[in-house]
Amino acid sequence: MKLTDSIQYLKGVGPKSFENYKKLGIFTLEDLLLYFPFRYEDVAGRKVMDLLEGEKAAIVAEIVTPANLGYFGARRSRLTFKAKQGDVIFGVSFFNQPYLKDKVDVGQTVALYGKWEAKKQQLLGMKILSAVEGENGEAVTDADFQPIYHVMQGVRQSSLVKLIQTAFDSGALELLPENLPEELLKKYRLMPRQQAVRAMHFPVDLAEHKQALRRMKFEELFLFQMRLQALKHQEKSGRSGVLLDYDQEKVATKQAELPFQLTQAQQAVLHEIFADMSAPTHMNRLLQGDVGSGKTVVAELAMFAAQTAGFQSALMVPTEILARQHFGNLLQMFPELNISLLVSGLKAGERREILEDLANGHTDMVVGTHALIQDGVDFYKLGLVITDEQHRFGVNQRKVLREKGQNPDVLMMTATPIPRTLAITAFGDMDVSIIDELPAGRQPITTRWIKHQQFDEVLKWVKSEIQKKAQVYVISPLIEESEVLDLKNALALYDELSDYFQADAKIGLLHGQLKNEEKEERMALFKAGKLDLLVSTTVIEVGVDVPNASIMIIMDADRFGLSQLHQLRGRVGRGEKKSYCILVANPKSDSGKQRMQIMVNTTDGFKLAEEDLKMRGSGEIFGLRQSGIPEFAVADIVSDYNILEVARDEALRIFADEEGRYEEYINKFDYSDSGFD
Ligand code: ADP
Numbered sequence: 165m166k167l168t169d170s171i172q173y174l175k176g177v178g179p180k181s182f183e184n185y186k187k188l189g190i191f192t193l194e195d196l197l198l199y200f201p202f203r204y205e206d207v208a209g210r211k212v213m214d215l216l217e218g219e220k221a222a223i224v225a226e227i228v229t230p231a232n233l234g235y236f237g238a239r240r241s242r243l244t245f246k247a248k249q250g251d252v253i254f255g256v257s258f259f260n261q262p263y264l265k266d267k268v269d270v271g272q273t274v275a276l277y278g279k280w281e282a283k284k285q286q287l288l289g290m291k292i293l294s295a296v297e298g299e300n301g302e303a304v305t306d307a308d309f310q311p312i313y314h315v316m317q318g319v320r321q322s323s324l325v326k327l328i329q330t331a332f333d334s335g336a337l338e339l340l341p342e343n344l345p346e347e348l349l350k351k352y353r354l355m356p357r358q359q360a361v362r363a364m365h366f367p368v369d370l371a372e373h374k375q376a377l378r379r380m381k382f383e384e385l386f387l388f389q390m391r392l393q394a395l396k397h398q399e400k401s402g403r404s405g406v407l408l409d410y411d412q413e414k415v416a417t418k419q420a421e422l423p424f425q426l427t428q429a430q431q432a433v434l435h436e437i438f439a440d441m442s443a444p445t446h447m448n449r450l451l452q453g454d455v456g457s458g459k460t461v462v463a464e465l466a467m468f469a470a471q472t473a474g475f476q477s478a479l480m481v482p483t484e485i486l487a488r489q490h491f492g493n494l495l496q497m498f499p500e501l502n503i504s505l506l507v508s509g510l511k512a513g514e515r516r517e518i519l520e521d522l523a524n525g526h527t528d529m530v531v532g533t534h535a536l537i538q539d540g541v542d543f544y545k546l547g548l549v550i551t552d553e554q555h556r557f558g559v560n561q562r563k564v565l566r567e568k569g570q571n572p573d574v575l576m577m578t579a580t581p582i583p584r585t586l587a588i589t590a591f592g593d594m595d596v597s598i599i600d601e602l603p604a605g606r607q608p609i610t611t612r613w614i615k616h617q618q619f620d621e622v623l624k625w626v627k628s629e630i631q632k633k634a635q636v637y638v639i640s641p642l643i644e645e646s647e648v649l650d651l652k653n654a655l656a657l658y659d660e661l662s663d664y665f666q667a668d669a670k671i672g673l674l675h676g677q678l679k680n681e682e683k684e685e686r687m688a689l690f691k692a693g694k695l696d697l698l699v700s701t702t703v704i705e706v707g708v709d710v711p712n713a714s715i716m717i718i719m720d721a722d723r724f725g726l727s728q729l730h731q732l733r734g735r736v737g738r739g740e741k742k743s744y745c746i747l748v749a750n751p752k753s754d755s756g757k758q759r760m761q762i763m764v765n766t767t768d769g770f771k772l773a774e775e776d777l778k779m780r781g782s783g784e785i786f787g788l789r790q791s792g793i794p795e796f797a798v799a800d801i802v803s804d805y806n807i808l809e810v811a812r813d814e815a816l817r818i819f820a821d822e823e824g825r826y827e828e829y830i831n832k833f834d835y836s837d838s839g840f841d
């Protein structure tokens with residue numbers, strides 16, 4: 165018998181039920197053993213006298229004789245003893261659970277779970293649960309230990325339980341290898357694997373189940389981290405990256421020409437990035453920095469360094485507005501270089517010219533949207549790929565871009581403050597740099613939450629602020645999945661505000677259905693201060709940088725998620741002016757109210773992300789679903805954060821080990837199926 169044997173060979177599995185088990189993902193003995201219950205059912209204590217022949221129940225009773233354990237054959241055993249409930253004394257037998265012997269203590273009151281055999285006046289035991297004092301003094305079971313599995317049509321709970329029991333009886337459990345290093349079992353006092361798997365299905369009591377769960381969670385997270393580290397190790401050692409021998413002097417000069425001094429955090433991450441770039445291995449780095457922390461200039465300097473080393477670089481961004489903004493910045497910063505912008509909707513001739521220049525090496529730097537990863541976009545010598553707001557791109561999109569060069573260095577920038585928990589889970593194969601400091605002179609943004617009834621007062625205040633040269637964004641309500649309604653809302657808001665301000669404010673409108681040139685024109689007007697107020701849909705959500713803008717008003721703010729609100733708020737507070745964010749919302753749901761309150765209380769993106777995580781659970785956070793994060797069977801990366809951290813530290817330690825221990829683990833576990841890319 166092998167773990168990889170099909171369950172077909174187990175008693176009770178016919179061709180038809182085999183098909184059904186396969187639908188549950190149960191093909192082999194191993195699959196079956198590792199198919200854990202998702203919860204346990206209450207088993208209330210019953211009176212022995214009331215039980216019917218064949219009925220399953222838990223009986224709280226006192227053990228009155230010591231256990232007698234007999235073996236027949238190599239693996240088959242029978243454990244018998246007598247128990248007493250009230251005046252009734254009855255027999256109890258357990259088959260093939262010899263380890264229960266220690267649990268049988270004369271004088272002890274326990275809850276016995278099993279099947280009643282009326283004729284023999286005996287309980288065919290399945291489990292021993294611990295008993296606790298009930299409300300009126302009588303003993304009840306503390307456990308809800310009838311395992312409940314996810315099943316589908318064609319598979320009954322009881323058949324599944326029986327099948328697992330059959331597998332146990334036939335000795336399948338003994339085949340399961342231990343897959344955690346001995347030293348870790350000892351260090352963290354983890355239950356051995358076989359015992360834990362058994363206890364996941366049929367725990368003896370609450371405490372045992374807890375230990376089993378702890379062990380299985382650790383196993384799952386540790387093996388995951390080992391795979392991530394293996395992946396990282398392979399990336400680094402297997403394929404070498406490009407060696408960007410950049411001109412330090414030129415870069416330093418460029419840096420000195422900036423209109424501001426880099427913050428310490430910016431300098432530190434640049435240092436890390438340059439070190440990666442000038443190493444022969446491949447850079448795979450995530451740059452995190454809250455909105456407004458100044459990631460762009462870091463990217464620009466990295467691109468410049470690549471150019472001085474004779475390589476092309478590409479910057480990919482999620483929206484066209486952002487692409488144009490970066491393009492403008494690069495032109496301004498590097499007037500001596502050839503820089504192009506590649507977006508969709510270019511005229512055929514224009515596009516052809518850009519593609520030619522990229523392919524023949526005339527172009528030094530290119531900024532673009534998804535258009536960059538289309539077929540037909542070829543580079544002459546691509547050495548560095550940067551993605552901005554990387555969480556917007558799926559793993560595959562990033563991969564395609566990377567493959568357009570000979571394994572170029574990759575830098576992914578995000579303002580989405582991925583909580584540490586998730587960063588080490590989802591991006592464990594990357595190095596992480598963090599800009600944890602805002603440029604000097606920034607004042608914290610004041611956030612207020614008002615009701616729609618107070619909107620008039622806000623407008624009055626806005627009018628006076630505009631007189632003082634403030635620039636204002638007003639974000640129209642988000643209508644999910646309807647661009648048409650989005651537009652209608654934005655138009656209505658634009659009309660309302662135009663009516664209100666009349667000649668007191670110059671108002672612009674920005675939405676997704678404008679032509680590219682129109683969008684660009686209106687952004688440029690706003691940036692140049694020729695518009696006082698910009699009504700916009702969320703097209704400006706990410707990255708847009710107009711330092712003079714200081715007021716952000718978000719209509720129906722409760723319709724947005726926390727991360728989006730934080731992104732929107734990040735459009736202000738980018739200059740020296742005191743900035744405000746006004747959330748206009750009459751939320752109906754508690755979570756809506758909670759979100760408004762969190763926004764008012766917190767400006768720190770990392771804290772917000774943690775809050776968001778708590779409120780929503782890990783699954784739907786920040787598009788992490790597409791990011792390559794796997795779904796875990798027993799572990800939950802939010803509530804099992806502590807285990808995750810320990811697992812990661814241990815995996816790191818093993819991989820950092822110089823003495824070849826890495827090989828040992830690589831051989832022991834199969835890392836090929838890493839679930840990544
Ligand atoms: P983000 O990290 O959100 O992408 P940006 O790179 O757009 O932020 O930077 C926000 C603003 O801060 C920009 O106007 C940028 O020119 C400015 N900035 C960046 N670094 C500094 C600095 N060290 N000192 C002052 N201003 C800076």
Ligand code: MG
Binds near residue numbers: 460552579707
């Ligand atoms: Mg940015």
